[in-house]
Every structure is written in structure tokens, then in C-alpha cells.
Amino acid sequence: MFEARLEESAVLKKILDSVRDLVQEANWDCNDDGIVMQSMDSSHISLVCFMVRASSFEVYQCERNVSLGVKIDSLAKVLKCAASDDSVTLKADENEPNTMDILFESKKNDRISDFQLKLMVIDQEMLGIPESDYTxxxxxxxxxxxxxxxxxxxxxxxxxxxxxxxxxxxxxxxxxxxxxxxxxxxxxxxxxxxxxxxxxxxxxxxxxxxxxxxxxxxxxxxxxxxxxxxxxxxxxxxxxxxxxxxxxxxxxxxxxxxxxxx
Amino acid sequence: MLGGSVGRSYDNDGDWIVVDGYSMALSGPCVVGIDEAGRGPVLGPMVYGAAVCEVDKQDRLRDLGCDDSKAMSEQDREAVRDRLRDSSLVQAYTKVLQAEELSRCMLRKRPYNLNAISHDTAAGLVREILKDGIEIEHLYVDTVGIPERYEIWLRKAFPAIKAITVAKKADSTYAIVGAASIFAKTLRDHILRFWDTPDLHPELRGNYGSGYPGDPATISWLKRAVDPHFGFPGLVRFSWSTSKNLLDATGAVQVEFEEEDSEANQSNILNHFKRKTGKEQLPKYFLDRRLCEDSNFL
The missing domain is CATH 3.70.10.10 (Proliferating Cell Nuclear Antigen)
Known part of the structure; x- marks a missing residue:
């Protein structure tokens, strides 16, 4: 089981806002280091990628590398249901990532919301970005x-x-x-x-x-x-x-x- | 192609100017008259004519029938033109401004209006006459716009010409302008009557009428020629309200032109970053089973 818990949903909301104008859907690649997404916009003029490091999660468990095909707008809609200071937990089955469980818990622990989001199979090309020395x-x-x-x-x-x-x-x-x-x-x-x-x-x-x-x-x-x-x-x-x-x-x-x- | 005795036609900066009676030798100072034909019609070209005649021979023009071409029947006009040609009294310069060119000028972003086109064309003809070594004693021009202003403009452009007269109805007042109007008008009529270009459907060839919006034959031709997608053939002046209204009435397809592509000179991210190949591109089946390619297999 893949599981990642963030203390505040606000970070995830802001990340989604920063990519949603460029990308409709993308694979979130989860591995030991954390969660990474990379995608070009539809015109292939720009590329956006983000990384959230494993160490920044309260709980981070990833036994096997898994790609979660996320429709950005749908996830953003689900996240609207969370208050900014709610914690958020993402869960998915590593062997068959068909859905993602999203769990919100309020600070006082008096409210727990649980959503299931359908995932997609996205055939996406990854680009190799050289770690180049910029002048x-x-x-x-x-x-x-x-x-x-x-x-x-x-x-x-x-x-x-x-x-x-x-x-x-x-x-x-x-x-x-x-x-x-x-x-x-x-x-x-x-x-x-x-x-x-x-x-x-x-x-x-x-x-x-x-x-x-x-x-x-x-x-x-x-x-x-x-x-x-x-x-x-x-x-x-x-x-x-x-x-x-x-x-x-x-x-x-x-x-x-x-x-x-x- | 124009019938009769066209003496010379040549290209001047990409424009055709036809000279009638070029072989005649003019000697001494001349009078020049300028008039146009086909300013108002929705079909066909506008033709500019300039007639040149030696000063001491100009009295004979009236006898040959030079007058306002609009006041004559088509046959009379052609008869007068033929008589002028035979008399070797007049050398005529004509310039044809096609409908397509007029539409383009008038519809461009910063419109080049018909009066400005007329003034520049008249000046172009005068320059052409001067280039041929003809000494202009007096220039008579049928006005376009306000005569006084037009006259001042011409004087500034041609300080060497001793006398310039710009007047309304100059074609009936001055025989030399009448001669110019006859050459211009007969040429325009001829061009319109025999108009036949590849963009015309065979059924649309001929029966253009006079080309003026008031002519029922012209209107009925326009109604047959209009196409909801392609508009009109090149014979039609698109900038005229008659053709615009008819397009709207036909239910012509509205076109929205998208903004010019500002990304035309934009490079692509794929020019810089290469697609990843190798292990990461292997199908899921191989990844799940931890299988990888081995080039030493064979």
C-alpha cells in the first residue's frame, strides 16, 4: 500500500494551482524519494515538474514504485472539500492503482472526510532534463x-x-x-x-x-x-x-x- | 486584345499603361486632358485616360466630336474614338485599375481611398507623358474632390507645367478632356464586355450590364455570382456597399479571423529535452516482472 500524509492540505492545493493551467492530467510517480510529476503543456512549449520530498510527509510509505494517473482538475475539486489546515492522506494500491483514497482530518480530530478518486491510465512520455549548469x-x-x-x-x-x-x-x-x-x-x-x-x-x-x-x-x-x-x-x-x-x-x-x- | 491601333503598352513599376497612337510625332507644346471612367460602378476596372494634342491643333478636336463621353451612346463614343485614332491628332495614355486592386486598396488596414488613388493615378500619367519628352503647355483635369485643392496639389507636384486647370465637368468644357474621357470610357466598356477570367464559372461569363449598381442587369448578375463561401469573383469591387449588402443578404458565412499566431517563432521544449528511452519506457508487464532488455541475448 502506498500512503502519504501531509500535515496541511494547503501545500497540496497550492501545488495543484501551480500546474492546473498547464496540465490536465499527469502521472504522479511515487518512489522512496517522494512524489514527482513531470509534464509538458499541450503545445509542447513549456514543461512543469514538481517534487514533494518523502521527508516532508508526516507519514510516507512506498514499498514499490507506483505511477498514479491523476486528473488534476478532479483532484483539485476533491481538495476544495478540505480546510487549509486539515491534514491530508493519500492512499493507493501499488499493484492496481485504479483509485486513490483521499482522507482529510481536521486539527481537532472531530471531522474525518474520505473520498475515492478514480485514477487514469496515462500514456505519458517522460523527458530527460539534463542537470545543466546555467550560465x-x-x-x-x-x-x-x-x-x-x-x-x-x-x-x-x-x-x-x-x-x-x-x-x-x-x-x-x-x-x-x-x-x-x-x-x-x-x-x-x-x-x-x-x-x-x-x-x-x-x-x-x-x-x-x-x-x-x-x-x-x-x-x-x-x-x-x-x-x-x-x-x-x-x-x-x-x-x-x-x-x-x-x-x-x-x-x-x-x-x-x-x-x-x- | 483591345482592338484598334494600340501603339504601345508597357509596364511602369508593375502597372500597365497603354498608349494609343504612340507612333505619331508630336512637335511643340501640347495640351493634356485627363479624365476617368468607371469611378462609381460595382463591377470592373476604373480606367484613367490622358489625351495629348499639339496646342495649335486642339481646335480641330471639337469637330471630331470630342465631348463628355457620358452624354454619348456607346456607338457614338466608339465612332469618335476611331475618328480620333485615324486623325493622328491625339496620343492617349490609359491606365487600368482593376477591381481587385481597388478593393484591396480600400479595404486595407489603413485605407487608401478612391480620391487618393485617383489623384496618384492622374499624377502618374502626367509623369509618364513628361518622361516621353512631351512639353506640356496646359494641363486640364476633370476634378475628383475639391477642384481648388486638387489644383494646388498638382501645381506642387509639377512646377514645370505652365498652366494647370482643374474643373468640374471639364470633359464637356474642354475638348481635350472630352477626348481623354472617350478613350477611358471605351476602354473600360470593352474590358467589362469581354471580361473572362478563370475564376468565373462558364455560366457567369457575359451579361454584366453596365456595371453600375443602378443597372438591373448588373444586379441580377451579382445575385447569380454570389457564393456564400467564396463571395464574389475578382471582377466585383468588394469595397462597394452594393456587394457588401448582397453578401449579407445571401447569408454569407461569417468568418472570424483568429489572432495572428504569436507563437509562430516559438521553439519547442522537445528541441532541448529528449524523450527518455530505455528501462523507464518498458511496458508495465516487463516492469512488474522486473524484466529488462539484454542486448547480449542473441
Whole structure:
């Protein structure tokens, strides 16, 4: 039997919210390390994956690796029935994962809800993501990242992100005009999360779709900070670490091809 | 293709200008008249004509019957045109603006309206005449829009021409403009009457009427030609309200054009990350039984 118990359902709710705009259904691969999901969006432009580490569960039991075919929207509906501070337990039969049992318990232990969710057989291709060394990274407040993406989409459809010695700049161009937001390295003593950390081995510049970046930015609910990692002509990686080493949600977005800027 | 004695036709920046009576040798200063035919109709081209005649011979034009082409019957018009050709008095430049081109100009994002098209076409003809080495003593133009403004615009464009007159009904006032109108009108009528392009169903060939919305023959042709999916053939000016209304009345299919694909130059994540192969892709049967591929098997 596979069993995993989380102290608060809120984390799982936020994870679902961060993937549901991109993915309708996906396999949740459960093994000794924890639960991992990886999926491309239907247009194959972006890829999202999350991991919740085994250590972050109150109870985690996985005798055999199992893939749970989850319809994201359905699971989100079930989770709506839980209060944010309810604990949540996921259970499934490792040999025949046809359904998933979802159990909510209130803090006072005076309410127990039990749902069964039908699982699906999903024929899904897994991609190998190289643990590549990115040439430049920016770590910044996730709220600030969300704001920049929102602000730039009032002007254009895509954003050019450039990291160089001067800092990190985000610029866009649209029918009504253009805009540029530039961030410089800064350390905020009182609130470390508000600082901007930039590491740069080589300057890098790529253009990405704002439509996707705005979807990703919603994951700011999961984490105070976000790390953007870039290399030339390579997908950008946008990582939101979930608090207290629980795990992460990572997005990868393929760049736009240079030249035919319309 | 046009019948009669077309002296020369050539391409000027992708546009055809036909010159009638090119072989005649004009000497000395000339008068030039410009008029158009087919501004109003829903079918067929608009034709611009410019007539050139030596100053001291222009009095003879009236005797040959040059007048407002609209006031004449079709036969009379053609007779006058033939007489003009035989007389070797007039050299005529004509430019055809096809219906498709007019529709395209008027319906484009930043519309190029019919008056601007007319002004630019007239100026183009004048430039062509000057290029042929003809000395223009006086230019007479039948107006499009406000005559005073049009005249100032032309003066600015052609400071070398001594006299420019832009007037309403210039085709009946000045014989040289009348001559231009006859060349333009007869050419337009000819083109419409013998119109036959591959986009026309055989049953639709001919019987176009005059091409004006007031002509019952034209309206009945339009009603036969309209298709709920393809609209009209290229002969029809799509930008005219007559054709628009008829499309709506036919219940033509409404098309919503999707926003231009902003992801056209978007690369794919699969260009960067490869599909995993090997053990993880083995069917469930093998995984359950902990079976794996062994290349040394054979």
C-alpha cells in the first residue's frame, strides 16, 4: 500500500494551482524519494515538474514504485472539500492503482472526510532534463517577479530577459509601445527575500512568451523567492522552492527563435 | 486584345499603361486632358485616360466630336474614338485599375481611398507623358474632390507645367478632356464586355450590364455570382456597399479571423529535452516482472 500524509492540505492545493493551467492530467510517480510529476503543456512549449520530498510527509510509505494517473482538475475539486489546515492522506494500491483514497482530518480530530478518486491510465512520455549548469541566474522575490510579468504583459506578448554585468533586465515591445524593467543586485538586510541575487558566468539574452510566464508566476503563492536560470538558446528554468525543504515546482520554457520579431 | 491601333503598352513599376497612337510625332507644346471612367460602378476596372494634342491643333478636336463621353451612346463614343485614332491628332495614355486592386486598396488596414488613388493615378500619367519628352503647355483635369485643392496639389507636384486647370465637368468644357474621357470610357466598356477570367464559372461569363449598381442587369448578375463561401469573383469591387449588402443578404458565412499566431517563432521544449528511452519506457508487464532488455541475448 502506498500512503502519504501531509500535515496541511494547503501545500497540496497550492501545488495543484501551480500546474492546473498547464496540465490536465499527469502521472504522479511515487518512489522512496517522494512524489514527482513531470509534464509538458499541450503545445509542447513549456514543461512543469514538481517534487514533494518523502521527508516532508508526516507519514510516507512506498514499498514499490507506483505511477498514479491523476486528473488534476478532479483532484483539485476533491481538495476544495478540505480546510487549509486539515491534514491530508493519500492512499493507493501499488499493484492496481485504479483509485486513490483521499482522507482529510481536521486539527481537532472531530471531522474525518474520505473520498475515492478514480485514477487514469496515462500514456505519458517522460523527458530527460539534463542537470545543466546555467550560465546566469537571478534570485528575487516571487511577488516582484509576478508583478514584473504582469506589468510587461500590458504592453506586449513576449519578454526579452537579459542578464549582464549591469543586472537583469526585462523588456517588451507591443503595438502601443515598449517597456523595460531593470533590476540591480541588492541585499536587503531586514528582509533577505526582498534582495536580488545575480550570478553570472556569461551574459545571456533570450525572449520568452509572457503568456506562459504569467501562468508560472502564480506559483508565487508557494514561495517567497524565485530563481531564474538561463543559458543561451536554452529553456529558462524558473524554480519555486516550497518552504522548509518540502520540495519544489520548476517550470521550463523554450525560448522564442530570434530574427522574425513581428 | 483591345482592338484598334494600340501603339504601345508597357509596364511602369508593375502597372500597365497603354498608349494609343504612340507612333505619331508630336512637335511643340501640347495640351493634356485627363479624365476617368468607371469611378462609381460595382463591377470592373476604373480606367484613367490622358489625351495629348499639339496646342495649335486642339481646335480641330471639337469637330471630331470630342465631348463628355457620358452624354454619348456607346456607338457614338466608339465612332469618335476611331475618328480620333485615324486623325493622328491625339496620343492617349490609359491606365487600368482593376477591381481587385481597388478593393484591396480600400479595404486595407489603413485605407487608401478612391480620391487618393485617383489623384496618384492622374499624377502618374502626367509623369509618364513628361518622361516621353512631351512639353506640356496646359494641363486640364476633370476634378475628383475639391477642384481648388486638387489644383494646388498638382501645381506642387509639377512646377514645370505652365498652366494647370482643374474643373468640374471639364470633359464637356474642354475638348481635350472630352477626348481623354472617350478613350477611358471605351476602354473600360470593352474590358467589362469581354471580361473572362478563370475564376468565373462558364455560366457567369457575359451579361454584366453596365456595371453600375443602378443597372438591373448588373444586379441580377451579382445575385447569380454570389457564393456564400467564396463571395464574389475578382471582377466585383468588394469595397462597394452594393456587394457588401448582397453578401449579407445571401447569408454569407461569417468568418472570424483568429489572432495572428504569436507563437509562430516559438521553439519547442522537445528541441532541448529528449524523450527518455530505455528501462523507464518498458511496458508495465516487463516492469512488474522486473524484466529488462539484454542486448547480449542473441
Amino acid at each position: 546566469s541566474t537571478v534570485e528575487m522575490s516571487s511577488a516582484e517577479f509576478r508583478r514584473i510579468m504582469g506589468d510587461l504583459s500590458t504592453m506586449g506578448d513576449s519578454v526579452t530577459i537579459e542578464i549582464n554585468k549591469g543586472g537583469a533586465s526585462f523588456s517588451t515591445k507591443g503595438d502601443i509601445g515598449s517597456g523595460n524593467i531593470c533590476l540591480q543586485k541588492s541585499a536587503s538586510v531586514d528582509k533577505p527575500k526582498d534582495g536580488v541575487k545575480i550570478t553570472m558566468v556569461e551574459p545571456v539574452k533570450s525572449t520568452f512568451s509572457l503568456k506562459f510566464l504569467n501562468i508560472f508566476a502564480k506559483a508565487a503563492a508557494l514561495s517567497d523567492t524565485v530563481v531564474l536560470s538561463m543559458s543561451e538558446e536554452y529553456p529558462i528554468r524558473i524554480e519555486f522552492a516550497i518552504d522548509k525543504d518540502v520540495g519544489y515546482v520548476r517550470y521550463y520554457l523554450a525560448p522564442k527563435i530570434e530574427g522574425q520579431e513581428s
